[in-house]
Amino acid sequence: MVMMLxxxxxxxxxxxxxxxxxxxxxxxxxxxxxxxxxxxxSVTDAAERSLRVPIAGRWGGYDxxxxxxxxxxxxxxxxxxxxxVIFVGPSQSGxxxxxxSVAAHAITCAPGPVQLIHMTxxxxxxxxxxxxxxxxxxxxxxxxxxxxxxxDSTFSRKRFKGMRLGIGYPVPNQLSSRSxxxxxxxxxxxxxxxxxxxxxxxxxxxxxxxxxxxxxxxxGCVFAESTPAFPVDExxxxxxxxxxxxxLPATTGGIVNLYNEGTRGRWYWQCMDCDGLYEPSFARLxxxxxxxxxxxxxxxxxxxxHCGSVLSHRHKPEMNRRAMSHHGGWLHEGRxxxxxxxxxxxxxxxxxxxxxxxxxxxxxxxxxxxxxxxxGLVERYETARRAFEISGDDLDFxxxxxxxxxxxxxxxxxxxxxxxxxxxxxxxxxxxxxxxxPSWARFITVQVDVQGxxxxxxxxxxxxxxxxxxxxxxxxxxxxxxxxxxxGDDGKYRAVDPGRYAQDADVLAELADLVFxxxxxxxxxxxxxxxxxxxxxxxxxxxAEKFWRKQNREGxxxxxxxxxxxxxxxxxxxxxxEAPERSSGGGKGRGIKLLNMAVDxxxxxxxxxxxxxxxxxxxxxxxQWMGAEHLAEHLAExxxxxxxxxxxxxxxxxxxxxxxxxxxxxxxxxxxRVNWEAPPEWCVAGLTNLNAxxxxxPNDAESARDxxxxxxxxxxxxxxxx
Numbered sequence: 001m002v003m004m005l006x007x008x009x010x011x012x013x014x015x016x017x018x019x020x021x022x023x024x025x026x027x028x029x030x031x032x033x034x035x036x037x038x039x040x041x042s043v044t045d046a047a048e049r050s051l052r053v054p055i056a057g058r059w060g061g062y063d064x065x066x067x068x069x070x071x072x073x074x075x076x077x078x079x080x081x082x083x084x085v086i087f088v089g090p091s092q093s094g095x096x097x098x099x100x101s102v103a104a105h106a107i108t109c110a111p112g113p114v115q116l117i118h119m120t121x122x123x124x125x126x127x128x129x130x131x132x133x134x135x136x137x138x139x140x141x142x143x144x145x146x147x148x149x150x151x152d153s154t155f156s157r158k159r160f161k162g163m164r165l166g167i168g169y170p171v172p173n174q175l176s177s178r179s180x181x182x183x184x185x186x187x188x189x190x191x192x193x194x195x196x197x198x199x200x201x202x203x204x205x206x207x208x209x210x211x212x213x214x215x216x217x218x219x220g221c222v223f224a225e226s227t228p229a230f231p232v233d234e235x236x237x238x239x240x241x242x243x244x245x246x247x248l249p250a251t252t253g254g255i256v257n258l259y260n261e262g263t264r265g266r267w268y269w270q271c272m273d274c275d276g277l278y279e280p281s282f283a284r285l286x287x288x289x290x291x292x293x294x295x296x297x298x299x300x301x302x303x304x305x306h307c308g309s310v311l312s313h314r315h316k317p318e319m320n321r322r323a324m325s326h327h328g329g330w331l332h333e334g335r336x337x338x339x340x341x342x343x344x345x346x347x348x349x350x351x352x353x354x355x356x357x358x359x360x361x362x363x364x365x366x367x368x369x370x371x372x373x374x375x376g377l378v379e380r381y382e383t384a385r386r387a388f389e390i391s392g393d394d395l396d397f398x399x400x401x402x403x404x405x406x407x408x409x410x411x412x413x414x415x416x417x418x419x420x421x422x423x424x425x426x427x428x429x430x431x432x433x434x435x436x437x438p439s440w441a442r443f444i445t446v447q448v449d450v451q452g453x454x455x456x457x458x459x460x461x462x463x464x465x466x467x468x469x470x471x472x473x474x475x476x477x478x479x480x481x482x483x484x485x486x487x488g489d490d491g492k493y494r495a496v497d498p499g500r501y502a503q504d505a506d507v508l509a510e511l512a513d514l515v516f517x518x519x520x521x522x523x524x525x526x527x528x529x530x531x532x533x534x535x536x537x538x539x540x541x542x543x544a545e546k547f548w549r550k551q552n553r554e555g556x557x558x559x560x561x562x563x564x565x566x567x568x569x570x571x572x573x574x575x576x577x578e579a580p581e582r583s584s585g586g587g588k589g590r591g592i593k594l595l596n597m598a599v600d601x602x603x604x605x606x607x608x609x610x611x612x613x614x615x616x617x618x619x620x621x622x623x624q625w626m627g628a629e630h631l632a633e634h635l636a637e638x639x640x641x642x643x644x645x646x647x648x649x650x651x652x653x654x655x656x657x658x659x660x661x662x663x664x665x666x667x668x669x670x671x672x673r674v675n676w677e678a679p680p681e682w683c684v685a686g687l688t689n690l691n692a693x694x695x696x697x698p699n700d701a702e703s704a705r706d707x708x709x710x711x712x713x714x715x716x717x718x719x720x721x722x
Contacts, residue, residue, distance in 0.1 A: 111162030262361025392608025
């Protein structure tokens with residue numbers, strides 16, 4: 001222990017000893033290895049010598065046999081022939097490990113500046129803390145070369161003997177004015193695809209990275225890996241052919257398009273029965289699609305397309321190892337065409353006749369991934385597929401294609417969707433009087449779309465498994481008597497003006513008290529909820545908030561909801577109920593919540609429900625009484641790349657918006673979680689329903705307005721809930 005005196009602090013102890021002095025000879029001996037020329041060692045060989053990786057909770061040596069398909073892509077990064085390497089594949093397949101192996105090679109064998117670009121600064125910091133630092137600490141050869149000064153090991157860089165590893169994120173200043181021998185781009189499709197100001201973007205991350213390696217001539221390389229995250233661009237797509245057998249469908253952006261510019265390598269297995277080569281893909285997995293997802297996954301097998309021989313999942317590691325020894329492996333598109341078959345010849349990456357391009361590219365299918373099972377892959381695929389067929393929302397189904405299989409996603413063409421016309425809806429219309437709920441109705445929702453001179457209203461009845469039908473549709477044009485200037489000098493009412501007069505919204509208060517008879521029964525149903533559009537003419541959002549606060553003071557706040565649409569197919573949820581960040585006046589939105597709706601995802605579900613004429617499950621029926629104008633509003637929009645848009649020449653879509661509001665409200669209340677054998681009180685059948693009202697004259701829509709809600713049944717229900 002060292003002790004010293006300090007005038008300000010007094011006696012100070014526990015001062016660590018100073019490091020020993022180094023002689024000039026020792027300094028020179030330490031620096032001499034930096035003068036060695038780059039070692040002629042492959043990336044994979046270097047990784048097995050120097051890199052340790054986590055294996056089942058412990059650290060062990062890197063083993064090429066675990067994920068043999070990563071060997072060629074990471075080794076080819078040192079080739080003088082290619083300026084870039086592109087790898088498209090599923091998550092949990094070892095993609096990011098390749099970048100760490102390339103970095104380890106640069107540290108131990110070929111010193112030079114390397115930069116690794118993550119999706120965001122937060123992800124970069126997390127990768128350093130959770131992956132890079134532990135790998136260096138547990139790999140003695142890497143730890144030995146790491147500088148000992150404090151500034152040698154930070155979140156943004158690691159200084160090793162003779163080389164610098166920079167860790168950044170995709171912004172122009174990270175990919176500008178720096179020379180790098182290697183630039184590594186991870187999760188490329190989750191980066192901004194254009195860097196710089198929106199009005200004058202500089203280039204893509206890939207393009208800017210290529211500029212950084214120019215100084216190093218043929219020794220420079222850009223390595224990009226990612227799961228695909230962009231959908232198929234149907235306008236640019238061309239099908240794979242005998243001349244382009246490995247072409248992936250063009251996407252709206254991202255790494256798939258980079259892959260198509262390269263050598264287009266695919267991973268092949270060689271059948272042990274017929275020696276035929278084939279790509280192990282999800283499409284070649286055979287299983288019974290009628291079984292439950294878990295059972296279907298357990299029976300999944302791979303079928304050889306040449307002889308029909310079957311492989312179970314336990315054979316996958318062996319097939320991958322055999323492929324590494326040229327019983328299959330990576331095959332790329334060549335420049336020659338077989339004269340007999342008319343097909344493009346497939347060649348190895350080192351073949352002089354490989355496709356003439358500066359980029360080596362690889363597309364890997366999740367069916368061959370080392371860290372996923374066929375049973376889990378099929379189970380997740382089938383679960384997402386069936387949910388998509390029921391709801392029409394394909395977000396999870398697309399996610400399985402991107403992250404589990406590793407291929408770009410194209411929304412399936414639905415013949416029923418193409419045939420969804422006004423005539424078809426009229427053909428399958430439900431015969432039911434207006435303002436009468438069907439016998440299967442369990443709850444009622446009321447939707448209000450706000451226009452500049454009217455409130456458009458739709459009432460929907462809901463049954464088991466999401467079955468629903470509109471039971472009323474009308475517009476409110478007249479303001480309440482107490483509204484300012486409600487009547488003119490001539491005694492006529494003006495049109496409602498929701499943005500100008502807050503009192504005009506009071507006409508909506510009575511919607512919560514309406515009663516709708518249930519067909520063939522002696523009861524009616526009051527609305528479970530009234531959902532009102534928060535968007536509208538200028539000034540309406542403030543007036544809508546005033547209306548809700550007034551209803552809340554009168555004890556009706558739980559009946560009324562204000563909805564707001566959120567566009568795009570990648571919203572975090574379908575429906576969420578939370579306070580707005582700020583009110584339109586600039587202050588905090590205290591005490592009020594908005595029903596946020598992922599409108600494009602919900603419109604997918606509505607259109608799918610309208611076309612579901614062969615089953616009541618999740619079906620949205622059209623009533624016979626609905627006029628052609630309101631009926632056509634359901635089909636007013638067309639699905640585009642970024643969302644649903646009004647068809648050319650069409651102006652009104654209120655019925656579609658109403659349907660979205662109703663579905664959002666039902667899902668928020670818990671429609672998708674209901675156990676219909678023991679449903680909650682808000683959707684139970686009979687008079688025990690929280691919103692049920694006994695009627696003296698069944699099926700009389702007009703008399704239902706005059707029947708007060710009895711107090712005794714409500715008290716009984718209240719006591720039962722307690």
